[in-house]
Amino acid sequence: MFKYDSIEQYHTELRNGTTSCEEAVTFYLEQIQVHQHLNAFVHIFAEEALETARSQDAARKAGAPLPSLHGVVIAVKDVIAYKDHPLSAASNILKGFKSIYNATAVTKLLDAGAIIIGTTNCDEFAMGSTNEHSAFGKVLNGIDPTKVPGGSSGGSAVAVQMDCCMVSLGSDTGGSVRQPADFCGIVGLKPTYGRISRYGLIAYASSFDQIGIFSKNIPDNALVLEVISGPDEFDSTAHTEAPEAYSKALKAPGKPLKIAYFKEAIDSPALDPEIAGRLRELFSRLEKDGHQLCPVSFEYLDYIVPTYYILTTAEASSNLSRFDGVKYGFRHVDKKNDLNEFYCQTRSKGFGWEVKKRIMLGSFVLSSGYYDAYFTRAQQVRRLLVDKTNLIFNQFDALVLPNAPSTAFPIGEKSDDPIAMYLADIFTVFSNLTGVPGISLPLFWHSNGLPFGVQVMTNRFSELSLLQLSNQWMAAYKDSKQ
Amino acid sequence: MEVTDSLVNNLANLARLEFNEQEKELIKKDLQQMIGFVDKLKELDTTGVAPLLHMSEAMNRLRDDEVRGSASREEALQNAPETDGTYFRVPKVIKK
Numbered sequence: 001m002f003k004y005d006s007i008e009q010y011h012t013e014l015r016n017g018t019t020s021c022e023e024a025v026t027f028y029l030e031q032i033q034v035h036q037h038l039n040a041f042v043h044i045f046a047e048e049a050l051e052t053a054r055s056q057d058a059a060r061k062a063g064a065p066l067p068s069l070h071g072v073v074i075a076v077k078d079v080i081a082y083k084d085h086p087l088s089a090a091s092n093i094l095k096g097f098k099s100i101y102n103a104t105a106v107t108k109l110l111d112a113g114a115i116i117i118g119t120t121n122c123d124e125f126a127m128g129s130t131n132e133h134s135a136f137g138k139v140l141n142g143i144d145p146t147k148v149p150g151g152s153s154g155g156s157a158v159a160v161q162m163d164c165c166m167v168s169l170g171s172d173t174g175g176s177v178r179q180p181a182d183f184c185g186i187v188g189l190k191p192t193y194g195r196i197s198r199y200g201l202i203a204y205a206s207s208f209d210q211i212g213i214f215s216k217n218i219p220d221n222a223l224v225l226e227v228i229s230g231p232d233e234f235d236s237t238a239h240t241e242a243p244e245a246y247s248k249a250l251k252a253p254g255k256p257l258k259i260a261y262f263k264e265a266i267d268s269p270a271l272d273p274e275i276a277g278r279l280r281e282l283f284s285r286l287e288k289d290g291h292q293l294c295p296v297s298f299e300y301l302d303y304i305v306p307t308y309y310i311l312t313t314a315e316a317s318s319n320l321s322r323f324d325g326v327k328y329g330f331r332h333v334d335k336k337n338d339l340n341e342f343y344c345q346t347r348s349k350g351f352g353w354e355v356k357k358r359i360m361l362g363s364f365v366l367s368s369g370y371y372d373a374y375f376t377r378a379q380q381v382r383r384l385l386v387d388k389t390n391l392i393f394n395q396f397d398a399l400v401l402p403n404a405p406s407t408a409f410p411i412g413e414k415s416d417d418p419i420a421m422y423l424a425d426i427f428t429v430f431s432n433l434t435g436v437p438g439i440s441l442p443l444f445w446h447s448n449g450l451p452f453g454v455q456v457m458t459n460r461f462s463e464l465s466l467l468q469l470s471n472q473w474m475a476a477y478k479d480s481k482q
Numbered sequence: 483m484e485v486t487d488s489l490v491n492n493l494a495n496l497a498r499l500e501f502n503e504q505e506k507e508l509i510k511k512d513l514q515q516m517i518g519f520v521d522k523l524k525e526l527d528t529t530g531v532a533p534l535l536h537m538s539e540a541m542n543r544l545r546d547d548e549v550r551g552s553a554s555r556e557e558a559l560q561n562a563p564e565t566d567g568t569y570f571r572v573p574k575v576i577k578k
Contacts, residue, residue: 100557193537207537233545237538306520317497324498326570328561335573342573344500356499360509361516363497364489377523379533384526386534418512419519435537 002027004166007072007220014060014071021053021060021071021115024166028073028117031164038140038149040158042078043086044118049073052115068227070113075159075168078119079126080211081200082106089202090134091124093350094329103200104235105169105211105228112227117165120155124352125320126171126204128152129179129425130414133354138411141183143450147408150180153212157184160214167215167224173204174308175403175428177212178440178455182403185442185451187470189213189221192460193435194239196225197232203319205312206237208432218471221439222246225463244464250471256290257469259283260396263295265427272406275452278444279402282454282477289476296392296399303381305422308429310365310378317362320355323347357418382433389434393459398469400456401427403440407450427455437463439470445479483521485514 002023004010013019029046056071076082079089081099083106088094102110109116123133131139131154139154141147142162149158153170157180160168170177172190181188190212198209211228215221229243261283266276283293325331325346332345351359365374392399405424414421431438437460442453456473458466490510494501501509555568564571 097561100553100560236540236543239538240540240543300526303523303526306522309516310520310523321498325563326572329563331563337573338577339573339575340498343498344494347498348500351499357509357512357516359497359499360490360493360513361520363493364513364517365520367493367496374520374523376533377526377528378520379535380528380531381523381526383531383534384528419515422519 004163006217007069007166007223010072010166011066011070014066021056022050024071024073025049025053025115025117028163028165031162032118035142035158035162035164038142038145038158038162039137040120040139040155040162040164041075041118042088042090042121042136042155045085045116049115049117056113056115067111067113068223069109072114072167073117073165074109074114075118075120075156075165076106076116077122077126077153077156077168077170079122079171079202080106080169081202082116082119086119087202088135089125090122090136091351091355092135092330093323093347095135097329099200101200104197104232106200108228108230109224120153120159120168122155122170122176123152124355125202125316126152126173126176127316127354127358129175129421130411131155131180132411132415133352135352140411141408143185144408146410147450148183148411150183150404150408152176152180153214154180156214157181157186157188160184160186160216167213167220170212170214171201171204172210172212172432173208173312174425174432177214178428178438179404179425181214181440181442182453182455183408183450185453187215187218187221187442187474188440189225190431190438191225191229191463192239192437193432194237195229195243195437195461195463197230197235197238199232199234199238203315205315206319207315208312210432218467218474219247219250222250222467225467239461241461246464246467249464250468254468254472256292257397258292258294258395259286259398259400260294260296260392261400262298262301264298264301265401266295268405270405270423270426271402272446274446275402275406279400279454282443283400285477294396296396298388300381300385300388301426304385304430304433305426307378307381307385308425308433309361309422310374311382311433313358313362314366314375315362317359317366320351320359323350325350385430386434389436393436397465398456398458400454401430403427403453403455407446407448407452431457436460437466439466441470441473443473443478483517485510485517
């Protein structure tokens with residue numbers, strides 16, 4: 001039977017002839033069937049994936065060199081364009097849509113030999129932190145199906161969690177990769193803003209959005225990042241420098257680090273006491289291992305979620321104006337209507353409630369009379385946050401925070417209280433507001449039987465040191481499996 | 483601030499969305515809650531702080547003005563709900 005550990009081990013086995021890409025794809029297709037009730041996938045490309053696997057097996061046996069992601073089985077979130085395949089952002093407004101081009105990240109995956117096995121469920125337009133708001137229905141957490149998997153990239157997280165693929169791509173606008181990784185007990189990386197091209201990623205909030213990577217270990221994550229990062233002539237906000245060879249530099253000798261944490265976050269009454277306790281314990285272990293841990297006062301903690309919601313809803317209301325029932329997707333037909341009514345009816349029937357709510361708030365903060373008081377002010381606060389972050393990273397190598405105030409919570413629990421739901425994003429939106437990379441490391445098991453981790457951030461474009469320390473911490477501080 | 487019917491109507495029009503009476507009450511309540519929440523920023527003194535407009539430090543990334551490939555007409559129309567083979571079709575804009 002096929003057993004997966006890491007891309008490196010898989011490639012060794014492929015070279016030794018003890019497994020094949022076809023065997024891998026067959027295994028994952030079976031896993032997807034077994035876990036169908038979790039609703040993680042929206043489209044499965046079974047035949048196509050098997051065919052690619054067979055041709056890769058043939059090429060390898062004929063002596064072709066193995067490209068870096070040869071035969072690596074990957075799932076992508078339903079917001080990332082894969083040419084001639086369905087793409088809907090889990091929204092009815094894109095019902096029936098097929099992408100006519102590849103996202104740059106997808107092109108790079110395919111060029112490196114990856115096999116895309118399917119697309120994964122998510123919150124509609126990546127708006128949400130529970131994966132309860134999807135036109136395809138909610139996703140369940142594989143560890144406990146009465147709990148949410150987190151969101152918005154819940155399907156991608158569960159796909160990796162339940163061994164339905166080797167790695168997966170998500171997108172992270174305010175924590176949509178790190179928080180579901182935390183709730184599902186896997187690794188989730190949100191790189192620096194601009195590290196991975198956003199070309200072909202359906203836009204939610206363009207100055208926040210970043211493609212992220214789910215995996216079970218750091219070397220896999222580093223390798224995929226190295227493949228899909230880099231400058232792109234189709235995305236002028238993509239970083240112009242080529243990425244480093246992360247996967248080959250992970251074992252760099254560990255030096256003592258200066259690590260900051262927000263005292264207000266760890267002491268917050270909203271944070272689960274057991275999570276706070278395990279983090280404090282981690283800090284003392286890090287200190288014992290020679291690192292320096294410093295509490296940093298962060299006076300803006302209460303302002304980051306409001307700032308996030310003003311700016312992201314403003315950008316969303318603008319980005320989502322393209323969905324008008326004319327060029328693609330769903331259209332509401334009523335012959336008697338004029339063009340304006342046609343737009344309104346199409347959009348009202350096509351978008352779900354959470355999306356409409358955010359478009360309305362975004363329209364409000366951008367509207368005449370309120371623009372300066374809300375939108376401009378939030379941009380000013382974003383400047384304060386970035387300045388403060390620069391100060392922190394002038395002094396420290398890394399910043400550590402929780403990922404979420406609690407472990408995965410019951411489905412439906414926060415549906416009636418949007419503010420409680422938004423406040424749960426408090427620890428993750430910081431890195432999207434400031435553009436720094438963040439990773440969720442699945443180090444711990446809670447006494448309630450659910451996993452949780454720690455969030456680590458480094459300075460912008462310092463993914464290498466982030467991945468190096470992550471690799472070390474995963475080896476040194478991870479709880480043994482329950 | 484208070485979210486009134488006329489504010490909701492105005493925003494719905496700007497956003498090209500429509501709400502029935504029942505939904506209108508709901509969106510009013512949700513907006514009231516969310517605006518109350520983001521009003522927290524008013525506590526901060528931001529005098530003299532330049533708004534942050536761009537996350538990327540790159541400015542004016544220029545390239546030569548040369549013709550590159552783009553979507554063909556067939557591809558561009560492929561996902562449209564209604565076309566005549568050359569153009570997108572929409573309901574009549576100018577009425578008699």
